[in-house]
Amino acid sequence: MRLLPATADPTALDRAAAYPADGPVAALSSEKIREELDANQFRREWIWLAEDEDGQVLARALWWGRADSERPIALDCLQVRSTVADPVAVATRLLDAGHAAFGTRPLYNLSLPPDWSTQSELTQAVSWRREASSRTGLSREIQRLRYEWTPAAGLPETSGRLTFREGSDEEFLEAFVRVSAGSLDQATLDELRKKDARQLAEEDMRFYLDCPGERSWWRLTELPDGTPAGLAVPSATPYNRNVGYLGVVPEQRGKGLIDEILAEITRFHAAEGAERITATTDTTNIPMAAAFDRAGYEVSEIRMVLEAPRSA
The missing domain is CATH 3.40.630 (Aminopeptidase)
Structure with missing residues (x-):
């Protein structure tokens, strides 16, 4: 051969x-x-x-x-x-x-x-x-759900419980650090075993800055009184608009705010004329998967990721 x-x-x-x-x-x-x-x-x-x-x-x-x-x-x-x-x-x-x-x-x-x-x-x-x-x-396996939103699903509703604003790189870096605590994302958990949260936040920011999406799309999320709630990072792939990265700070979790953030990202892309918005989450991240379901996203495929073991 x-x-x-x-x-x-x-x-x-x-x-x-x-x-x-x-x-x-x-x-x-x-x-x-x-x-x-x-x-x-x-x-x-x-x-x-x-x-x-x-x-x-x-x-x-x-x-x-x-x-x-x-x-x-x-x-x-x-x-x-x-x-x-x-x-x-x-x-x-x-x-x-x-x-x-x-x-x-x-x-x-x-x-x-x-x-x-x-x-x-x-x-x-x-x-x-x-x-x-x-x-x-x-030899390492992760299974991920690939979701898609199309206009036929309609736009997810928002209650107005959050406000969204632009922010500096330092503010976003701090937000990335805060939302990584207690994450259910397997890659995040793996990375935090070998580096501190700030190093990971810097890497995550570089990754999304290198994606086809624009930095100007990013938003910090806050409660009406200005209390930080999380972040929304709409992004894109070479093929479609993409949910990108979103998260809620630990002290605000369990209140349904992830639905508000996902709705904001979806509505932003839709307003820009997106006919398809893609997203992925680990099969083990049940709360995030449930949020996609509630927002009208549908599972289009299972993505099995096979990779080399991550060194500690």
């Missing part, structure tokens, strides 16, 4: 794009792959193939990054031909080759329908992907 990137020869990219994907996990079309290449979110060197001695494609792996990324951020597509006897072995070797070339192990985002665990063919397809990912070092 030969492992090669799409830079290996002039026709390798064509073979990768034309790969006749089979199996129950949704595959990227040739048109979508070339669209992502044109956007510089796929790169030829981030597309890897496994081929037999006759040049038949046995598997492909496509990694994704932002247009300005130096290295890939996530594995976006992993497929092995259904006729391969040991898909785990082939996928493991393919991922190892890519990771060695990148000098890093990007996480794997596996998008699945909400009812995937009830479909035997899908559970088998997920099983070999999990095992291959684990063998190549991506």
